[in-house]
Amino acid sequence: MLLPRGLNLVYDEWGGEKASGVLLHAKFLDVFTHKAREELQRGQHYANSHEYKAYAEELAEHPELWCTWSEKYINWRQLEILGLMSKGNWA
């Protein structure tokens, strides 16, 4: 099925907000340090796994992404208030 073209226009250019969400990337989970090391051994990633090398190196020094300015996740309304996502037209 051909989807309407409008679906590709994901942001509003005239000041309004369209509905949008947030994805939690697995690279932000605490198991990622372990995962990065494992991937280095497997060596299955493109460009000699250089991305994973960087991850493993950096995470060995700073395994925590938490900082003073981090916020604990509460719910989607919090994400909306923070401006990370928007309800758009949803009431």
Add this chain to the structure above:
Amino acid sequence: MNLGVGMLVHTALDRAGQVIRHWSAAGCPVVIHVDRNVDRSTYDAFVQSLADLPDVQFSKRHRCEWGTWGLVAAAQAASEQLLRNFPRVRHVYLASGACLPLRPVEDLQDYLAARPRTDFIESATTADVPWTIGGLDEERFTLCFPFSFRRQRFLFDRFVDFQRRLKLHRKIPEGIVPHMGSQWWCLTRQTLSAILEDPDRPVYDRYFRHVWIPDESYFQTLVRLYSQNVESRSLTLSKFDYQGKPHIFYDDHLQLLRRSDCFVARKIWPRADLLYDTFLTSANPMRGTEPNPGKIDRVFSKAVERRKRGRAGLYMQSRLPREGHENGFTAAPYSVFEGFTELFEDFEPWLARNADTRVHGHLFATDDVQFEGRQRTFAGGLCNNPRLRDHNARMFLTNLIWNTRGEHQCFQFGPRDSQLITGELARDPNAQISVITGAWAIPLFLSNRDFAEIRAEAAALQRIEAEHLAALRAYWSKARVRIWTLAEFVESPIEALQTTLDDMSPQTPRGVTEAPRMVDLAGFAQFLQNLKNQGMHPYMMGDFPSDPGPQHPRGQQRKPYLVR
């Protein structure tokens, strides 16, 4: 059974059936119009499924397409049949298959019994209300619309253009004034029968057949001819979004709908099980109160506002306004200080003590981002990398202000800093900018460097500051700007500082009790004179007295204070 229901159905027949049972159980006769686009077997099955109900009938079917006469014909057919076959019906309620009664039907019956002569129908003249969105208003009634808006859009548009070009106008039948309103109404038998049995009805029907969206204007117009008591509001709660499409109610609107005290709401999503289960089975405790859609109105108009105007100062994946359409470049007021850290040794800590605010250093320094306390990161995970900042200086500033909503931000700025943000600062009404012009010369004066170097740098800084000031003073500048020359400022520093503090928090004026420590300027006038002697005219400082004043030995100098 004073109340009869005419129901227009075209989809989600099972839900419609459920609601029909609900009306019927309360003793309301129902006449159902099923869109002729529904195929025969589905229709038969639907009729069969309701066969056990008394006083439920099906009317002659018309083809109903959005915005066409078919919807009026359907409403006419259903109400005629209702009035003819159920003589005890006093009020006819026009509903759709996606309408859901929110309160017990007896409530509605009592309400109508108490208002036996009132017609509830939204009806307003086009000239007076801006309801139509992206459509035609007055022209609905003066042009002719033989083509379908949905299926024959090209012909529709061309034919409208054609009529406009030739200035063609249809004649509105004598005696009627076009009115518009919600297509869901509740009329008395007297009014409705007068409309349907009017000897002139063929004239009106012929006219409205080619009006655009006649279902929103046929009854709304004709009711004005006969009704003795029009209450111009619909008993059916329906909300429209920013595009003029009806909002659909889902399960999460349950509490809102419950508190609205409206009798009927539309459109309900067919799969909103919770809504159907709740309102069709349990009794709503709000008995006898007036419909009160105020709260639901506020919630929905806020949603429209969010969709159309958004939050000022927010830039994110679904809001990236073009320049000039930001509805506010930044989220909150902030203060910019230029030349203060040069003139006062301890300006930043002094400001932090004397105002309720975050005091940053030179956020836009070329080689550094001086967050408060010289932290490496700041609110929202902003980092102190100057190259990242300069990659998009606008967004750096808007992010900082957005991330710190609720507290006032102050930062230092000057000609030594990266100047990318100058235009934005000048354009932003949230920016409160205080400038001491020429203060950049003080560090040079104190630097004790090679004079040729100093002279070159002074010339460069003076040029940059002049450009910056030109932006602040431009006709398009919207920032709140205060500019002192260094000479003016030094003359009465306390008053000037007091003014800047008052600008920051006008609600809670605070007296300056202590002044920041001013750099010792003895010999500064001579320094300026030396620059002049070298052919470089430092004019930004104002008229600094060229003869050195009485020299106080440092340390004995008392802090200046203000007598109020």
